[in-house]
Amino acid sequence: MEPLRKYAQERVAPLVSEMDENSSMADEVIKSLFELGLMGIEISTEYGGTGSSFFSSVLVIEELAKVDPSVAVLCDIQNTLINTLMSNLGTEEQKAKYLPRLATDMIGSFCLSEAGSGSDAFAMKTKAEKHKDYYIINGSKMWISSAEHAGVFLVLANADVSAGYRGITCFIVDRDTEGLEIGKKENKLGLRASSTCAVNFDNVKVHEKNILGKVGQGYKYAIGMLNGGRIGIAAQMLGLAQGCFDHAVPYTRQRMQFGKRIFDFQGLQHQIAYVATQLEAARLLTYNAARLKEAGRPFVKEACMSKYFAAEVATLTTSKCIEWMGGVGFTKDYPIEKYYRDCKIGTIYEGTSNIQLSTVAKLLDQEYNS
Amino acid sequence: MAARVLVGVKRVIDYAVKIRVKPDNTGVVTDGVKHSMNPFCEIAVEEAVRLKEKKLVKEVVAVSCGPQQVQETIRTALAMGADRGIHVEVSGKDYDSLGPLQVSKILAALAKKEEASLIILGKQAIDDDCNQTGQMTAALLDWPQGTFASEVAVEGDKLKVIREVDGGLETIKINLPAVVTADLRLNTPRYATLPNIMKAKKKKITNVKPGDLGVDLTSRLEVLRVDEPPQRQAGVKVETVEDLVGKLKEAGRI
Numbered sequence: 001m002e003p004l005r006k007y008a009q010e011r012v013a014p015l016v017s018e019m020d021e022n023s024s025m026a027d028e029v030i031k032s033l034f035e036l037g038l039m040g041i042e043i044s045t046e047y048g049g050t051g052s053s054f055f056s057s058v059l060v061i062e063e064l065a066k067v068d069p070s071v072a073v074l075c076d077i078q079n080t081l082i083n084t085l086m087s088n089l090g091t092e093e094q095k096a097k098y099l100p101r102l103a104t105d106m107i108g109s110f111c112l113s114e115a116g117s118g119s120d121a122f123a124m125k126t127k128a129e130k131h132k133d134y135y136i137i138n139g140s141k142m143w144i145s146s147a148e149h150a151g152v153f154l155v156l157a158n159a160d161v162s163a164g165y166r167g168i169t170c171f172i173v174d175r176d177t178e179g180l181e182i183g184k185k186e187n188k189l190g191l192r193a194s195s196t197c198a199v200n201f202d203n204v205k206v207h208e209k210n211i212l213g214k215v216g217q218g219y220k221y222a223i224g225m226l227n228g229g230r231i232g233i234a235a236q237m238l239g240l241a242q243g244c245f246d247h248a249v250p251y252t253r254q255r256m257q258f259g260k261r262i263f264d265f266q267g268l269q270h271q272i273a274y275v276a277t278q279l280e281a282a283r284l285l286t287y288n289a290a291r292l293k294e295a296g297r298p299f300v301k302e303a304c305m306s307k308y309f310a311a312e313v314a315t316l317t318t319s320k321c322i323e324w325m326g327g328v329g330f331t332k333d334y335p336i337e338k339y340y341r342d343c344k345i346g347t348i349y350e351g352t353s354n355i356q357l358s359t360v361a362k363l364l365d366q367e368y369n370s
Numbered sequence: 371m372a373a374r375v376l377v378g379v380k381r382v383i384d385y386a387v388k389i390r391v392k393p394d395n396t397g398v399v400t401d402g403v404k405h406s407m408n409p410f411c412e413i414a415v416e417e418a419v420r421l422k423e424k425k426l427v428k429e430v431v432a433v434s435c436g437p438q439q440v441q442e443t444i445r446t447a448l449a450m451g452a453d454r455g456i457h458v459e460v461s462g463k464d465y466d467s468l469g470p471l472q473v474s475k476i477l478a479a480l481a482k483k484e485e486a487s488l489i490i491l492g493k494q495a496i497d498d499d500c501n502q503t504g505q506m507t508a509a510l511l512d513w514p515q516g517t518f519a520s521e522v523a524v525e526g527d528k529l530k531v532i533r534e535v536d537g538g539l540e541t542i543k544i545n546l547p548a549v550v551t552a553d554l555r556l557n558t559p560r561y562a563t564l565p566n567i568m569k570a571k572k573k574k575i576t577n578v579k580p581g582d583l584g585v586d587l588t589s590r591l592e593v594l595r596v597d598e599p600p601q602r603q604a605g606v607k608v609e610t611v612e613d614l615v616g617k618l619k620e621a622g623r624i
Contacts, residue, residue, distance in 0.1 A: 037564035
């Protein structure tokens with residue numbers, strides 16, 4: 001990961017503050033992510049991807065998040081959500097059309113949530129009306145990451161409302177499709193450089209060959225893919241916490257008060273050691289979940305645990321780091337406050353902490369069933 | 371054209387690290403300190419890889435002398451596009467006293483063994499600043515040298531090298547085989563892409579002992595002492611220009 005660290009430090013770090021201030025991802029960063037093969041990590045080399053493993057994606061996301069969690073989430077969504085869905089479910093024709101572009105120059109967005117359906121994803125209202133060999137999609141998606149720059153959208157819409165959630169279908173919709181409109185960008189507390197927009201569908205016509213997988217199976221695909229996606233978010237939160245920690249601890253070793261380094265006060269040492277331990281635990285949870293997934297073993301419980309725990313650790317770490325840095329931690333001149341703002345979304349997106357806990361509980365209930 | 375290029379890469383303390391002198395003044399602290407490829411060696415690797423991409427060279431071989439850890443440095447060169455690596459095993463006291471003379475003997479022997487017709491090195495290493503290895507290697511091989519190169523162009527079986535010298539730029543034409551040393555403005559090294567980092571893991575690194583190359587590692591130099599630079603003394607502030615002139619005269623400066 002050393003060359004990646006170098007890239008992140010030299011090419012991304014100098015732009016982080018400005019991207020945060022302007023709520024905008026620099027074109028140069030997007031371009032270099034593609035150039036370095038970081039947007040197609042698991043895509044097979046036959047489609048122009050890097051041909052590497054899920055674990056590599058996890059390490060890349062963690063490393064990028066140390067420098068900028070917004071850049072990490074762009075990389076995470078592309079690799080763990082979009083590329084995974086396309087690679088696993090795409091027909092040969094769909095894969096040949098989209099995978100090479102996703103690996104080299106096109107960003108994808110995943111459209112599931114709506115104003116009225118977040119955790120209760122199946123309550124979505126976006127509909128896809130069937131006509132002969134095409135569908136007409138109408139509805140509004142909200143909170144869609146990377147929408148500003150995405151060239152393709154994977155849209156979950158209900159093609160058979162009478163079947164309830166078993167009508168939800170995944171559609172591949174190109175950006176330039178008539179009727180697809182990118183709404184305004186949200187003005188967020190954190191992860192500001194990652195664009196988060198509403199995406200509106202006004203009589204968007206989509207041919208049935210643009211259905212990813214099977215009609216009515218969309219709900220299953222979404223859940224399945226989010227299970228892996230949460231390990232990616234865990235990696236992002238982990239990197240965020242580590243990056244913040246790596247900025248704060250050197251400060252405590254230099255700052256002198258009462259004739260000694262503030263690091264030398266036992267009170268601070270205990271806090272720092274405690275946070276370091278929590279970080280290590282989060283790391284092991286995340287890596288273990290990734291290992292289990294890659295080995296084809298059951299991993300959903302561990303994935304939920306890792307995402308939930310890493311988000312909590314990120315919140316704890318960033319909060320403490322600001323305290324350790326005192327007044328300067330509270331100013332925008334130092335990078336710490338940004339990590340504190342960025343971490344909050346970790347407990348919310350890709351499955352809230354409560355949803356993670358409910359899932360773990362449900363799995364435990366099943367485990368003790370026999 | 372040159373079939374094979376040898377590129378020397380040195381593992382040095384990372385340029386961003388704050389160097390500390392060992393308490394016994396025998397050297398600097400290296401244990402646990404971040405190391406990376408010498409920046410001028412990176413530029414050398416980049417130039418070699420570009421020559422290969424232009425199909426002017428068939429194979430780029432990265433060489434490093436030192437203990438086990440230098441394999442990381444060779445891997446970085448492989449990730450940047452070198453085809454294979456050679457690790458010349460030198461460790462312990464031999465490594466502590468390894469300098470340009472021994473390295474140039476090793477490179478000369480390897481150049482003959484590998485039938486290389488071009489050697490590209492960094493102009494100097496950022497730890498010892500010797501700026502000797504390229505020149506010595508050329509002399510041992512009786513090859514022409516283009517040092518402090520800011521531009522290298524292949525012209526048939528000759529090399530045109532533009533050198534950065536005190537007076538400006540000097541353009542020379544030298545026959546191949548030759549030794550070139552890279553200066554700062556020769557190129558901007560690429561970041562290794564993730565696919566290349568993965569490919570590099572599979573590329574071959576062969577291990578070689580200096581003895582196998584018939585090289586004697588005895589150093590003719592002995593480091594007596596290493597000290598930190600003297601602490602900067604506090605300055606003096608003056609109120610007027612007259613005061614300034616007076617103080618300068620006092621200090622014998624004017």
